Amino acid sequence: MKIFRVSLFAAALHVTGACAESDFVRVDAKLPDSMGAAITQGSEMLPAQIHWVPGGALSWSGGYIATVVFEASSPNCAIFTYSNNALSTVFAGVPCMFKGPPTLKFGRNIKVPDIVYAVQLSNQGVMVDEGVALYFDAEKNTFCESRNLSDWYRFGNKKRLPSVDDGHCSGFY
16 A cells, blocks of 8 residues: 655646647646546545645646645655556655646747646655656657756756656556
8 A cells, every 4th residue: 555645735727828728738627537536546545635736637639637635644746647548657756745836838849838847855854846847748649757857947058958868658557
């Protein structure tokens, strides 16, 4: 059994740019029931212990992204993708807390926005500011997490595009 903890986070989606959604990514108020059931079953948590982050439910033509926090003994946050009835953990942190809502970013001059989260993660017992960035992998038709992309949005030279070769899309639950 996995041990998780929660701090409830409530915020709306913020977007870098002129619109609240792109032509590709939509903000959804409701995720499919089957996704909620898969997260509940995979985490071995009761539905009351899983808190959906307002504004953290996104969709694209191939699936959904859910941002959740778990109520347990240590603060925990997770980002899931759901496509073709398969749930994948793109990011999970213990202890972890979302610092704000996800942001759609178009910094790489691409049609599909990157999705960036500000989080606090534990580093030797101290909570430090970090970022989580997701990019769209057209070949796999899903969003994937990249540390390089996250670092680029936080600290990188914007004149040089980041490599997303470190990206991971799986981690099935």
